[in-house]
Amino acid sequence: MSNKQPIGIFDSGIGGSSIFKEIHALLPNESCVYLADSINAPYGNKSREDILRLSIKNTEYLINTGCKIIVIACNTATTNAIDYLRANYSIPFIGIEPAIKPAALNTQTKAIGILATKGTLSSQLFHKTTDLYSERIKIIEQVGDGIVPLIEAGQLNSVELQSLLEIYLKPMLEQNIDYLVLGCTHYPYLIPMLSKMLPEHIKIIDSGRAVANQTNLVLASQDLLNTYSEIPKIEFFSNSDITVLNAILENKFNVNHLKF
Numbered sequence: 001m002s003n004k005q006p007i008g009i010f011d012s013g014i015g016g017s018s019i020f021k022e023i024h025a026l027l028p029n030e031s032c033v034y035l036a037d038s039i040n041a042p043y044g045n046k047s048r049e050d051i052l053r054l055s056i057k058n059t060e061y062l063i064n065t066g067c068k069i070i071v072i073a074c075n076t077a078t079t080n081a082i083d084y085l086r087a088n089y090s091i092p093f094i095g096i097e098p099a100i101k102p103a104a105l106n107t108q109t110k111a112i113g114i115l116a117t118k119g120t121l122s123s124q125l126f127h128k129t130t131d132l133y134s135e136r137i138k139i140i141e142q143v144g145d146g147i148v149p150l151i152e153a154g155q156l157n158s159v160e161l162q163s164l165l166e167i168y169l170k171p172m173l174e175q176n177i178d179y180l181v182l183g184c185t186h187y188p189y190l191i192p193m194l195s196k197m198l199p200e201h202i203k204i205i206d207s208g209r210a211v212a213n214q215t216n217l218v219l220a221s222q223d224l225l226n227t228y229s230e231i232p233k234i235e236f237f238s239n240s241d242i243t244v245l246n247a248i249l250e251n252k253f254n255v256n257h258l259k260f
């Protein structure tokens with residue numbers, strides 16, 4: 001395995017680009033291949049078997065492209081498939097899970113909110129984490145039904161999105177949360193809207209920076225960081241329309257349509 005090879009990143013769609021941005025900011029010397037499986041988005045309401053099958057398809061594509069590590073930039077795919085993937089492929093995997101721990105350890109009101117997909121909130125991995133804290137604090141879980149399709153459609157400022165968020169945040173506000181955990185990689189794109197809707201004392205957190213740090217650590221520990229000085233190659237592939245992906249990347253990267 002040569003350290004010039006790219007980091008492979010996949011998500012059910014464009015949301016994992018929020019993770020790519022963190023990785024690229026921390027590791028600007030690394031080449032990346034990003035797969036947006038938008039044609040199959042959202043993963044959040046699919047069965048565990050379907051999420052696993054799609055995660056295997058994305059993983060095999062990235063391995064065949066020559067990636068040296070795979071970042072599963074999707075909470076739904078991580079919580080449902082990472083154990084299987086790690087057991088069946090020798091390439092290192094980095095996953096993402098909702099940032100429950102920092103919220104649970106720092107909450108003053110003893111109540112935190114978590115917005116994520118049904119697939120994440122119903123996973124065993126998620127329950128294992130919440131079980132560690134649920135005796136000491138209130139954890140208000142909310143499925144973000146309908147949010148991912150609106151983000152995939154580029155409707156980040158829409159009335160529909162605002163109405164959904166109002167409904168989803170209401171029980172959290174009633175329980176006096178002081179942390180809102182974004183448990184889906186699409187949701188960091190909600191932050192501008194959420195910041196306007198939430199009282200100032202509520203902190204919004206996600207796991208993007210932690211995933212980038214972990215990617216760096218694993219690459220360094222396996223001597224896989226790119227030490228060559230050539231300009232890295234960053235490529236995005238989507239199996240659906242590329243307009244919205246291009247827009248959220250501000251047309252800064254090479255985005256291609258690809259059937260996979």
Ligand code: DGL
Nearest residue numbers: 012042043044075076185
């Ligand atoms: N962005 C993904 C996540 O982090 C998946 C959202 C979906 O496809 O439902 O969970």
